[in-house]
Amino acid sequence: MKRLGLGGRLLLFSSVLLAIPWLGYRYIEEMKEFLLEGQQEAQLLAAGAVATVLHDRTDLFGPAAGTSAAAPEDHTLYVYPLQTVIELDGYSSDWESLLARSETFGERYRLFSRSEAVNGSLSFSLLLGERAGSLYGLLRVNDAQLVYRHPGYQRLDTSDQVRLMLVSPDGRIGRFVLVTEGQGNVSVYEVQDNWQYPLTGQALFDLAGVWRERSGGYDLEFRLPADWLGPERRLMLSVVDVNDAQERAVETVVATVPKQSSGEFNRLMLRSPELARILQGLGRADAAICVVDAQRRVRAVLGGRAVAGDLCADTDRVGRELAADALAGQEKVMQRAGVGNAETLMVAAHPVYAGSEVIGAVLVEKNSAHILSLQRHTLSRVAVATLLVLLLVVAGLLLFGTWLAVRIRRLRREAAAAIDLDGRVLKAALESDRTAHDDLGELSRGISDLLARLQRYTGFLESVPRTLRHEILNPVNTISMSLQRLAGGGHQAGGEMPIRTAEQATRQLERIVHSLTEAAHIEGALREDHDELFDLAALVSEYVANSSRLHPDRLLAYAGPAAGVWVAGGDLRMVQLLDKIKDNALDFSPLDAEIRFELKSDAQRALLSVLNEGPRIPEPVLQALFVGMESHRLHNDGAPHLGIGLYIAKRIAQHHGGELTVANRADVSGVRVDLSLPLAGEER
Amino acid sequence: MTKTIAIVEDDPRQRAHYADALRGQGYQVDEYGGREEAQRAFEQALPDLAILDIMLEQDIGGGFEICRYLQRRDAQLPVIFLTSRGNEVDKIYGLQLGAWDYQTKPVTFDYLIERVRSLFRIKAQQGATPQATDLMAVGKLRLNRAAMQASWNDCAVALTPTEFDLLNVLLEKADGASYQDLANATRQGVVENNTINTHIVHLRKKFRQVDANFDCIKTKYGYGYHWICR
Numbered sequence: 001m002k003r004l005g006l007g008g009r010l011l012l013f014s015s016v017l018l019a020i021p022w023l024g025y026r027y028i029e030e031m032k033e034f035l036l037e038g039q040q041e042a043q044l045l046a047a048g049a050v051a052t053v054l055h056d057r058t059d060l061f062g063p064a065a066g067t068s069a070a071a072p073e074d075h076t077l078y079v080y081p082l083q084t085v086i087e088l089d090g091y092s093s094d095w096e097s098l099l100a101r102s103e104t105f106g107e108r109y110r111l112f113s114r115s116e117a118v119n120g121s122l123s124f125s126l127l128l129g130e131r132a133g134s135l136y137g138l139l140r141v142n143d144a145q146l147v148y149r150h151p152g153y154q155r156l157d158t159s160d161q162v163r164l165m166l167v168s169p170d171g172r173i174g175r176f177v178l179v180t181e182g183q184g185n186v187s188v189y190e191v192q193d194n195w196q197y198p199l200t201g202q203a204l205f206d207l208a209g210v211w212r213e214r215s216g217g218y219d220l221e222f223r224l225p226a227d228w229l230g231p232e233r234r235l236m237l238s239v240v241d242v243n244d245a246q247e248r249a250v251e252t253v254v255a256t257v258p259k260q261s262s263g264e265f266n267r268l269m270l271r272s273p274e275l276a277r278i279l280q281g282l283g284r285a286d287a288a289i290c291v292v293d294a295q296r297r298v299r300a301v302l303g304g305r306a307v308a309g310d311l312c313a314d315t316d317r318v319g320r321e322l323a324a325d326a327l328a329g330q331e332k333v334m335q336r337a338g339v340g341n342a343e344t345l346m347v348a349a350h351p352v353y354a355g356s357e358v359i360g361a362v363l364v365e366k367n368s369a370h371i372l373s374l375q376r377h378t379l380s381r382v383a384v385a386t387l388l389v390l391l392l393v394v395a396g397l398l399l400f401g402t403w404l405a406v407r408i409r410r411l412r413r414e415a416a417a418a419i420d421l422d423g424r425v426l427k428a429a430l431e432s433d434r435t436a437h438d439d440l441g442e443l444s445r446g447i448s449d450l451l452a453r454l455q456r457y458t459g460f461l462e463s464v465p466r467t468l469r470h471e472i473l474n475p476v477n478t479i480s481m482s483l484q485r486l487a488g489g490g491h492q493a494g495g496e497m498p499i500r501t502a503e504q505a506t507r508q509l510e511r512i513v514h515s516l517t518e519a520a521h522i523e524g525a526l527r528e529d530h531d532e533l534f535d536l537a538a539l540v541s542e543y544v545a546n547s548s549r550l551h552p553d554r555l556l557a558y559a560g561p562a563a564g565v566w567v568a569g570g571d572l573r574m575v576q577l578l579d580k581i582k583d584n585a586l587d588f589s590p591l592d593a594e595i596r597f598e599l600k601s602d603a604q605r606a607l608l609s610v611l612n613e614g615p616r617i618p619e620p621v622l623q624a625l626f627v628g629m630e631s632h633r634l635h636n637d638g639a640p641h642l643g644i645g646l647y648i649a650k651r652i653a654q655h656h657g658g659e660l661t662v663a664n665r666a667d668v669s670g671v672r673v674d675l676s677l678p679l680a681g682e683e684r
Numbered sequence: 685m686t687k688t689i690a691i692v693e694d695d696p697r698q699r700a701h702y703a704d705a706l707r708g709q710g711y712q713v714d715e716y717g718g719r720e721e722a723q724r725a726f727e728q729a730l731p732d733l734a735i736l737d738i739m740l741e742q743d744i745g746g747g748f749e750i751c752r753y754l755q756r757r758d759a760q761l762p763v764i765f766l767t768s769r770g771n772e773v774d775k776i777y778g779l780q781l782g783a784w785d786y787q788t789k790p791v792t793f794d795y796l797i798e799r800v801r802s803l804f805r806i807k808a809q810q811g812a813t814p815q816a817t818d819l820m821a822v823g824k825l826r827l828n829r830a831a832m833q834a835s836w837n838d839c840a841v842a843l844t845p846t847e848f849d850l851l852n853v854l855l856e857k858a859d860g861a862s863y864q865d866l867a868n869a870t871r872q873g874v875v876e877n878n879t880i881n882t883h884i885v886h887l888r889k890k891f892r893q894v895d896a897n898f899d900c901i902k903t904k905y906g907y908g909y910h911w912i913c914r
Contacts, residue, residue, distance in 0.1 A: 510790060510874040518876070539905050546907030550862065572881050575905050579877065582906075 010401035047350035090212025234265035322349035326361035475505035560599030580645035588614035690731035762803035839894035860910035
């Protein structure tokens with residue numbers, strides 16, 4: 001399986017960044033939940049606050065103090081608040097949303113019946129509403145036989161009619177009859193107690209109605225000024241049926257109070273203005289407050305311009321459930337979708353108590369659209385920002401990865417091309433990233449360094465046969481000649497001579513082999529050495545003194561401290577190094593010239609210089625001096641000249657953390673070898 | 685009784701030279717070209733001394749194997765290793781054998797014969813009463829030159845013949861033995877200073893095994909070594 005490249009891996013790792021937008025989204029979601037929860041709490045508190053204001057205010061809820069909860073039995077007629085303008089036209093279209101709530105009055109409410117035979121044909125349903133100081137009503141009467149008023153009769157109780165009885169603000173009982181001669185506007189008269197004759201004969205116009213026939217009966221839509229009613233809001237409505245157009249006798253009367261309570265009034269229940277006044281201070285544009293009584297009839301509605309749903313309407317499922325729960329004494333919050341998809345409405349319900357009895361409930365609905373829009377905005381902002389950052393980061397990583405990959409490939413190609421198939425170094429310095437200041441630059445320089453060393457080494461290897469051929473052929477030739485002379489019977493030379501020269505040549509060959517193995521084993525030998533501290537000054541001064549003993553005909557001098565220059569490493573290795581340098585100097589220096597060993601030291605390093613007079617070394621040879629197998633000896637003294645000595649000396653110097661350099665002397669013709677070694681510190 | 689010497693050497697020409705030289709000295713010489721051949725013969729009868737080339741054709745280290753085999757049969761059997769590689773010397777030391785020595789190639793016959801004689805003499809001297817002229821004492825050091833035995837503080841120090849010779853030269857040169865002196869003592873052809881250094885390291889090590897404070901062999905940088913006990 002092909003392994004992922006750098007770029008691929010970078011992409012893989014950077015895919016972790018994809019978690020950031022997701023985290024952001026989660027955060028915003030959590031925030032929204034938190035806000036909505038907070039708002040639910042707040043809303044429940046608000047509902048609770050409203051409910052607290054209304055606690056124990058039974059006066060605001062019941063029709064009268066102590067009225068029982070059995071609504072239909074208390075003769076209460078609920079007056080619905082009307083949202084729309086009612087046009088008096090006799091059609092039910094303006095009442096559409098309330099039709100389901102209309103109350104039906106039938107047999108049980110029959111006040112009077114002329115004969116038992118006539119049975120059950122008359123019934124009606126009634127809806128009452130209030131708007132702008134007027135009381136509206138929609139009356140739907142089922143009457144098979146319509147008998148209109150005949151202008152020839154002065155008595156009013158001679159046709160199908162609707163009677164209204166009310167208690168006026170001054171406590172007087174007023175009786176009104178609504179009659180008509182056909183479809184359209186009805187005539188209204190205030191009449192005597194017996195409902196037979198008008199009081200004044202004058203038609204009233206403030207109380208108005210429109211009569212409209214329909215199959216199986218008629219509809220009457222009417223309007224009554226609310227201020228005609230006293231503070232008790234008592235009113236009774238009855239429908240009178242006349243069937244025989246000739247006889248014109250009242251056949252049946254069905255009223256809004258049952259027969260056993262005849263003579264009583266209905267009590268009208270309107271929205272409480274006082275409740276509305278209390279709630280006024282709590283109103284807000286984006287919230288609606290709805291107060292219902294124990295029968296779930298709306299007692300006050302406030303605000304709600306921004307709330308699309310009709311919380312108080314009977315058709316509202318959530319409102320119904322919540323009100324039911326609240327009336328059962330349980331406060332509750334619910335969310336529901338608004339009209340628009342994005343809207344969420346929040347509804348809180350709280351019961352209103354009187355003592356321990358629930359007398360009503362407060363519903364507060366609030367539009368949480370602003371939270372959601374806040375969320376949407378934040379989400380889009382965060383999304384855009386993270387997407388941008390993500391793209392930038394990914395693009396940056398990709399670019400960076402590609403750049404690195406390209407550089408690495410280039411470096412690899414160049415490094416591979418620098419060595420041919422047989423391992424020969426074609427190029428010792430790489431061009432790629434040579435000046436770069438990063439890891440790849442270091443790698444490139446490292447490889448170049450490696451190649452240079454390899455090149456020196458292969459150069460050494462290549463020069464071995466060449467040099468060896470020369471060095472080995474000489475002694476071999478000597479041995480060969482000696483053997484020929486011995487075989488020839490010895491007449492060409494005196495007895496021992498050929499044997500001696502052959503032995504010398506053998507020694508020379510042996511030395512060559514020793515030199516070669518010494519160079520070959522120096523690395524391994526150095527690795528196995530154990531470092532210890534030794535005094536370089538003492539060593540060098542003793543070495544120079546002993547060397548003078550070994551070479552009494554040569555001038556060797558030491559200049560420097562007698563002791564106290566401590567270096568870590570192997571003392572015998574250092575002697576081996578000095579041997580190589582000394583041998584070189586002895587070889588090149590004239591017999592009468594001094595060879596000087598100078599030792600100096602500063603805080604960190606010791607510098608040992610070996611100076612000799614003699615021929616200068618040409619620059620090109622200086623460069624190659626340490627490679628090995630490079631010898632610049634001018635004369636042949638019988639010792640092998642493989643040029644390995646300086647190579648070994650340099651390796652020993654490097655093993656001690658030092659540096660060995662060879663240069664031509666500036667003062668006189670000659671050569672100086674400088675060895676710089678790190679000091680071992682202040683130990684001993 | 686004629687001493688029997690076994691030579692195990694894979695190069696027939698070199699083997700013939702050694703054999704001729706030793707036969708010229710009156711020894712009986714058995715020649716073997718490889719390990720299996722030699723060991724088969726040793727099953728029948730052990731030689732009195734074995735000269736082993738370490739590298740036998742493809743059998744690198746074959747000489748060591750034969751040596752281990754012989755040491756199992758007779759721990760006192762003298763062995764001379766022939767080696768062409770400097771790094772084999774450390775391995776020879778690593779064996780910690782009793783009566784043995786080694787000779788780096790190229791081999792000089794004089795030296796080889798001398799070593800053979802020494803080893804036989806050492807063996808013969810074991811348990812014999814030493815003659816007064818062979819005995820020597822320098823401080824805590826006691827030497828029996830005939831048996832090539834040394835002791836420090838009355839503790840025996842097992843030295844190879846080469847080491848014993850080097851020690852002798854060190855004791856003879858009161859103002860220090862030069863590398864050249866020491867090289868001559870080994871009686872080999874070309875002896876590099878490093879080889880001498882290695883011998884000295886091993887000498888010191890052997891003395892320190894019986895006396896951790898032994899410090900009598902001093903280095904004279906650029907010259908050689910010096911026996912001086914404080």
